Amino acid sequence: xxxxxxxxxxxxxxxxxxxxxxxxxxxxxxxxxxxxxxxxxxxxxxxxxxxxxxxxxxxxxxxxxxxxxxxxxxxxxxxxxxxxxxxxxxxxxxxxxxxxxxxxxxxxxxxxxxxxxxxxxxxxxxxxxxxxxxxxxxxxxxxxxxxxxxxxxxxxxxxxxxxxxxxxxxxxxxxxxxxxxxxxxxxxxxxxxxxxxxxxxxxxxxxxxxxxxxxxxxxxxxxxxxxxxxxxxxxxxxxxxxxxxxxxxxxxxxxxxxxx
Amino acid sequence: xxxxxxxxxxxxxxxxxxxxxxxxxxxxxxxxxxxxxxxxxxxxxxxxxxxxxxxxxxxxxxxxxxxxxxxxxxxxxxxxxxxxxxxxxxxxxxxxxxxxxxxxxxxxxxxxxxxxxxxxxxxxxxxxxxxxxxxxxxxxxxxxxxxxxxxxxxxxxxxxxxxxxxxxxxxxxxxxxxxxxxxxxxxxxxxxxxxxxxxxxxxxxxxxxxxxxxxxxxxxxxxxxxxxxxxxxxxxxxxxxxxxxxxxxxxxxxxxxxxxxxxxxxxxxxxxxxxxxxxxxxxxxxxxxxxxxxxxxxxxxxxxxxxxxxxxxxxxxxxxxxxxxxxxxxxxxxxxxxx
Numbered sequence: 001x002x003x004x005x006x007x008x009x010x011x012x013x014x015x016x017x018x019x020x021x022x023x024x025x026x027x028x029x030x031x032x033x034x035x036x037x038x039x040x041x042x043x044x045x046x047x048x049x050x051x052x053x054x055x056x057x058x059x060x061x062x063x064x065x066x067x068x069x070x071x072x073x074x075x076x077x078x079x080x081x082x083x084x085x086x087x088x089x090x091x092x093x094x095x096x097x098x099x100x101x102x103x104x105x106x107x108x109x110x111x112x113x114x115x116x117x118x119x120x121x122x123x124x125x126x127x128x129x130x131x132x133x134x135x136x137x138x139x140x141x142x143x144x145x146x147x148x149x150x151x152x153x154x155x156x157x158x159x160x161x162x163x164x165x166x167x168x169x170x171x172x173x174x175x176x177x178x179x180x181x182x183x184x185x186x187x188x189x190x191x192x193x194x195x196x197x198x199x200x201x202x203x204x205x206x207x208x209x210x211x212x213x214x215x216x217x218x219x220x221x222x223x224x225x226x227x228x229x230x231x232x233x234x235x236x237x238x239x240x241x242x243x244x245x246x247x248x249x250x251x252x253x254x255x256x257x258x259x260x
Numbered sequence: 261x262x263x264x265x266x267x268x269x270x271x272x273x274x275x276x277x278x279x280x281x282x283x284x285x286x287x288x289x290x291x292x293x294x295x296x297x298x299x300x301x302x303x304x305x306x307x308x309x310x311x312x313x314x315x316x317x318x319x320x321x322x323x324x325x326x327x328x329x330x331x332x333x334x335x336x337x338x339x340x341x342x343x344x345x346x347x348x349x350x351x352x353x354x355x356x357x358x359x360x361x362x363x364x365x366x367x368x369x370x371x372x373x374x375x376x377x378x379x380x381x382x383x384x385x386x387x388x389x390x391x392x393x394x395x396x397x398x399x400x401x402x403x404x405x406x407x408x409x410x411x412x413x414x415x416x417x418x419x420x421x422x423x424x425x426x427x428x429x430x431x432x433x434x435x436x437x438x439x440x441x442x443x444x445x446x447x448x449x450x451x452x453x454x455x456x457x458x459x460x461x462x463x464x465x466x467x468x469x470x471x472x473x474x475x476x477x478x479x480x481x482x483x484x485x486x487x488x489x490x491x492x493x494x495x496x497x498x499x500x501x502x503x504x505x506x507x508x509x510x511x512x513x514x515x516x517x518x519x520x521x522x523x524x525x526x527x528x529x530x531x532x533x534x535x536x537x538x539x540x541x542x543x544x545x546x547x548x549x550x551x552x553x554x555x556x557x558x559x560x561x562x563x564x565x566x567x568x569x570x571x572x573x574x575x576x577x578x579x580x581x582x583x584x585x586x587x588x589x590x591x592x593x594x595x596x597x598x599x
Contacts, residue, residue, distance in 0.1 A: 004370065004371065005341060005370045006341075006367070006368060006369065006370050010367060011367060011368045013367065014363070014364050014365075014366070014367020014368055015364060015367070015368070017363075017364065017367070018353065018356060018360060018361070018363075018364035021355075021356060021360055022353055022355055022356065025355045026355070087353075088351075088353065091351050091352070091353060091354060092347070092349055092350070092351025093351040093352060093353055094351070095317070095347065095351050096347055096350060096351035096352065097351075097368070098317060099315055099316075099317065099340075099345035099347060100340060100345070100365070100368050100369065101337070101340045101341055101368050101369065101370065102368050103336075103337070256317075
């Protein structure tokens with residue numbers, strides 16, 4: 001009783017460190033986390049350049065960078081974490097951790113820590129490279145860019161935890177993550193600009209989870225009409241609503257041990 | 261014990277799973293500080309379902325549980341730093357080494373002892389560089405035990421700690437558990453090894469189909485069972501030649517292939533009377549065997565009976581009412597029961 005109590009930060013760090021070791025030892029997960037987003041952006045850049053010519057377009061370079069960030073959120077944070085949470089659940093690691101001092105949110109946060117760190121590092125690299133190599137202006141409203149990125153990370157980590165509810169094992173994760181991955185990739189303006197879609201489809205797509213995150217990042221970079229208060233509020237509200245929904249779903253339905 | 265502080269209390273605890281199955285059906289018991297209490301039962305008796313409630317992994321659908329005076333589920337942050345838990349199946353990432361697993365766990369434990377010390381206690385010091393997936397089943401149990409001990413817990417929950425261990429590993433674990441108990445650790449142990457409960461427990465409860473069907477010290481639980489005297493009668497002698505059974509103090513008897521089994525609550529009295537009779541008539545009793553009931557016999561008889569008799573909630577075995585000779589032997593008795 002006299003011994004010093006552990007702190008939340010200390011516990012999350014201990015869990016994150018173990019999870020980082022596991023990520024480094026899992027070649028498949030590592031390859032997806034490190035190569036897939038960058039590879040996709042590089043492969044699709046020529047196509048993006050064509051889309052980037054319209055009047056409302058944000059330009060091919062920013063399209064690539066914000067698209068890259070979107071893909072990082074989808075693959076490094078979302079897909080990677082669905083498999084990590086499911087793997088730990090099926091190994092009974094989550095259940096075992098719950099017998100100890102870490103709280104439920106700490107267990108989820110600790111498991112997410114390395115993926116979030118890798119995602120952040122990639123985003124920073126992309127933003128720095130974008131500013132330096134592609135000769136883009138510096139972000140006009142950095143607070144919107146940072147806020148959008150932070151919200152995106154929390155949202156997709158929470159969506160990952162929520163997706164484990166209907167993912168019975170690691171193999172099935174490839175299937176169960178497909179809806180979020182496909183809909184986000186196609187409908188959130190990271191590969192295909194919403195402006196190039198029929199009006200109604202574009203309107204619907206603005207309410208998808210990844211769309212407001214991408215919009216905030218672009219608004220933060222370019223400023224101007226994209227960063228109009230009403231637009232920013234709408235994007236923030238949409239992203240927050242999705243985050244709350246995902247957190248609620250996790251709170252309500254998350255399974256800490258395998259079905260038997 | 262009346263004055264001792266109860267470290268673990270369960271009162272009228274029920275646990276119903278989604279889907280309606282009720283695994284725990286009104287279980288009550290207390291464990292005093294420094295006591296080693298064993299929950300004994302067959303697979304599916306409700307041991308783990310009960311212990312998980314005490315560990316704070318779930319909450320009871322009815323009744324109350326207290327650990328160290330707190331609700332282990334809602335007051336998790338107050339209870340957890342003071343308890344150590346070993347689950348029935350330890351969950352550790354397969355790709356971490358033993359040392360990495362211990363380091364992760366130590367980062368989540370208040371006042372953790374050095375990891376090496378804990379691994380050493382569990383006999384895993386020389387396996388620290390090995391990945392968890394390469395450990396044997398017994399070694400995994402040792403790792404789980406090492407982690408449960410990291411925080412020098414006041415209360416230790418051990419859910420089938422020696423399952424999958426070889427005889428030597430089991431002995432080591434028993435030795436360690438005895439040492440911890442000697443240092444004042446309160447231990448709640450579940451097991452389906454009767455010998456384990458007999459060796460370690462101060463008190464025990466037998467769970468069957470979600471209910472406690474017997475409880476007390478090991479000798480109380482076995483003492484409430486009749487003892488047995490077994491012998492063979494020579495050619496020409498029949499069980500009917502024995503003295504009247506009430507005179508022998510015998511509750512009932514069975515005959516299998518000329519071997520007679522007497523059941524008695526007063527072993528010494530019955531045995532003396534039997535030997536005197538044999539001496540007077542010069543009857544050699546072939547392979548004479550007299551023994552008090554072992555926990556195993558008690559357990560099997562109780563588990564079997566409870567299933568047949570369809571006990572009501574919380575029937576206390578200690579009173580002996582439900583377990584007179586009549587219900588205990590009806591399936592096995594070939595002849596009449598003398599009372």
